[in-house]
Amino acid sequence: LAKTTQPISMDSYEGQEVNITCSHNNIATNDYITWYQQFPSQGPRFIIQGYKTKVTNEVASLFIPADRKSSTLSLPRVSLSDTAVYYCLVGDGNAGGTSYGKLTFGQGTILTVHP
Amino acid sequence: NAGVTQTPKFRVLKTGQSMTLLCAQDMNHEYMYWYRQDPGMGLRLIHYSVGEGTTAKGEVPDGYNVSRLKKQNFLLGLESAAPSQTSVYFCASSPTSIWWEAYNEQFFGPGTRLTVL
Numbered sequence: 001l002a003k004t005t006q007p008i009s010m011d012s013y014e015g016q017e018v019n020i021t022c023s024h025n026n027i028a029t030n031d032y033i034t035w036y037q038q039f040p041s042q043g044p045r046f047i048i049q050g051y052k053t054k055v056t057n058e059v060a061s062l063f064i065p066a067d068r069k070s071s072t073l074s075l076p077r078v079s080l081s082d083t084a085v086y087y088c089l090v091g092d093g094n095a096g097g098t099s100y101g102k103l104t105f106g107q108g109t110i111l112t113v114h115p
Numbered sequence: 116n117a118g119v120t121q122t123p124k125f126r127v128l129k130t131g132q133s134m135t136l137l138c139a140q141d142m143n144h145e146y147m148y149w150y151r152q153d154p155g156m157g158l159r160l161i162h163y164s165v166g167e168g169t170t171a172k173g174e175v176p177d178g179y180n181v182s183r184l185k186k187q188n189f190l191l192g193l194e195s196a197a198p199s200q201t202s203v204y205f206c207a208s209s210p211t212s213i214w215w216e217a218y219n220e221q222f223f224g225p226g227t228r229l230t231v232l
Contacts, residue, residue, distance in 0.1 A: 034220075043119075043205045043223025044158065087157060103221065104174070105150075105157030 004088045009110040018075040020109050022088030025069050031090040033064060033071045038085045038108070047086075048073070075111075083113045116141050119224035121206050127230045128196045136191040136227050138206030146209045147189035148173075148221065149181060151202040158205060164189055196231045203228050 006022040024033070032051050036044040048055055048062045050071070055062045061074040075082060085108040122137040138147065145166050150158040150173075160173030164183040178200060180192045189208075193200060207221040 041226070043207070043226055044221075045223070046220040049220070103160070105159070107155070107157050 003104070004090060004106050006086075006088050006106065006109045008107065009112070011112050011114065012078055013114050014079055015077050018078050018082075018111060018113075020073045020075075020086055020088075020111070021070060022073070023070045024088070024090045027068050027090050033062065033068075034089045034091065034103070035060070035062065035073045036087045036089065036105075038087065044087060044105070078111075078113045080113050080115065083111060085110050118142065119206055119208055119222050121204075121224040121227050123227060124225070125228045127232065128193075129232050130197060132196050133192070133194050134196065134229075135193075136204055136206075136229075138189045138191070138208075138224060139187055140189075140208040140222070141187065142208060142210070142222065143186070144208035144222070145186075145211045146221075147183065148207040148209075149179070149189065149191045150205045150207065151175065151200075152205060152226075153202050161191065161204075196229075198231045201229060201231045 004022050004024045010020060012018045032049055034049040035047045037047050038044040048057055048060045050062045050064055052064050052068060063072040087105050087108040089103045089105060091103045119140045126134060128134055148163040149161040151161055152158045159175045161175055161179050162170055162173050162181040164170045167183055167186040170181045170183055182190045189206060204227045206224040209221045
């Protein structure tokens with residue numbers, strides 16, 4: 001399973017755009033990049049996933065360069081309620097793969113949004 | 116839909132006692148997972164199941180057993196609890212997918228906080 005590295009913590013202010021970068025130098029061809037959000041005393045919640053280039057949904061964007069060795073989660077105009085831990089994961093998207101469905105959660109990035 | 120539910124929400128055990136944590140999902144998902152999360156750390160995969168009647172070891176399986184007798188349920192057992200098993204346990208489920216489609220999303224339960232004295 002590919003290892004990911006992301007900053008331990010980040011601070012931001014309400015209304016700002018936040019970019020959290022994750023490195024995954026050993027990403028495999030079948031691996032997808034997924035980001036989860038976790039609030040205290042809750043289970044993680046899926047935010048976004050992608051394979052290459054850019055993916056956007058109603059809450060975030062995910063930028064993946066051509067070499068796929070890193071990715072950046074972008075949260076537009078954060079609010080206090082975005083204060084949480086954000087996890088970057090890579091996992092095998094091939095249903096026949098031996099590591100399919102097995103996700104490795106690192107320590108994540110603690111994002112604190114200030115008023 | 117209730118999604119993923121876990122029973123119980125809290126439990127205190129004494130060293131050597133046994134217990135079973137129940138996870139249930141009503142989304143007809145094939146895959147189910149058990150994770151543990153220790154303070155300040157990410158989640159670590161204990162065991163997982165790719166379908167009814169099948170289970171497999173994850174990253175930290177020692178001291179735990181699992182069973183998937185019904186598709187909607189995934190049980191995690193501690194035969195002889197130890198203080199090192201004090202943790203928050205999360206269950207998750209996901210549908211199957213094929214790789215050229217979007218990678219699957221895992222849906223997590225609310226967690227079970229277990230303390231072993």
